[in-house]
């Protein structure tokens with residue numbers, strides 16, 4: 001054993017070797033006893049190989065730069081450590097790291113499933129509402145009463161739409 | 172509802188009446204959801220976790236499905252209570268070991284559970300006995316849509332539901348079936364099955380043990396990927412894989428009966444003898460014996476009506492359930508005695524095996 005295989009996480013000699021084939025790509029991972037324990041390889045309910053492959057696939061250069069999520073302060077170094085992101089906005093901040101990672105992880109790279117339609121509609125109505133309210137107070141300040149009246153009408157319409165929203169409309 | 176009354180009540184697992192089937196014990200679907208604008212639980216400050224926990228608990232407990240259920244913080248649960256919830260698949264091991272600011276809301280019938288501040292803000296899970304992917308998807312989809320009225324879920328049109336870990340992006344759905352595959356194990360074919368299933372983008376896990384020699388021959392098969400396909404497509408693919416595993420298991424049973432029925436009957440007969448008379452049984456051994464009895468039911472050696480006994484004992488012979496019944500923490504050696512006691516009394520009035528019936532055994 002002149003040149004033992006090293007653990008993908010901590011570089012100690014690896015004793016646990018795992019292989020998985022996903023979409024015809026062979027993924028291999030080698031772990032030392034401790035990391036295997038810690039990652040729950042021995043815990044059938046808590047172990048995800050995909051998870052381990054994910055961490056092993058992150059190359060050190062990608063984590064170097066001074067990137068940071070403005071929403072939550074998360075950095076690529078944190079990701080390397082935790083294997084999880086900090087907040088939803090991290091997906092925008094770290095797009096450059098994420099894209100190569102997603103390649104080969106899933107069946108595709110674009111979402112094709114359910115969309116939270118009702119929540120999205122509600123959010124856009126709320127955004128429209130707060131914009132109209134801003135317009136209204138500006139119009140009043142500038143004594144543009146015709147504009148103000150129009151804003152008020154629109155606000156009423158949007159309010160009605162918001163209140164009607166909870167009707168069930170499955171697919 | 173309190174944790175005590177929940178534990179005493181029959182669960183989907185231990186209940187005899189729900190649609191049990193010979194090979195698929197249970198279908199389960201889990202959806203991960205996060206709240207827009209909030210850090211994920213693993214990165215949130217304790218005060219933020221508490222806030223999310225409180226608001227989620229109050230919304231969840233007022234939804235129709237969960238209304239009369241249990242809503243509890245993990246820190247309010249005792250060690251044994253947590254173990255029981257893990258053994259019943261109502262919470263994950265990860266949640267049971269988590270710090271302050273996490274909790275769970277469980278429906279009264281224990282088919283729905285929503286973990287709060289596990290890896291994601293919400294892990295919504297629904298289980299049903301038998302092979303029921305479509306039905307479970309219909310029900311959990313409806314619950315999820317209902318929750319949209321109260322929550323703004325973190326979502327991106329291109330990446331789908333945003334989850335703490337990129338391996339769950341997209342649908343954020345994990346669908347699984349719990350399968351009893353004793354003949355494939357006896358015939359040493361599980362390794363081949365695991366490899367083939369992996370190639371199809373699905374994952375096989377032992378439910379009570381590990382890899383291809385899971386104790387009790389019970390395996391959980393689930394989708395690995397979540398992005399790039401719709402929920403329906405994933406379920407269709409999984410369903411195809413499950414169907415083909417069922418076929419392989421049935422073929423393996425037929426082959427065993429044809430070539431080696433004496434050996435197979437011997438295993439089942441001995442399992443019955445040990446369960447009726449043993450005095451020391453490890454969890455692993457008990458699972459394997461119960462698995463053989465369950466196979467006996469499938470083959471017509473024991474009456475169909477007794478299937479519920481093995482399915483219930485798969486859970487109740489687990490360490491958490493045994494100790495809870497004893498109302499004390501008991502060391503592993505003592506537990507093996509307790510387990511054997513329990514099984515002896517359960518099997519004292521169990522009908523004797525009838526090996527003549529096996530030719531017209533169902534399935």
Ligand SMILES: [Zn+2]
Nearest residue numbers: 007010032035
């Ligand atoms: Zn290591």
Ligand SMILES: [Zn+2]
Nearest residue numbers: 069072087090
């Ligand atoms: Zn962030």
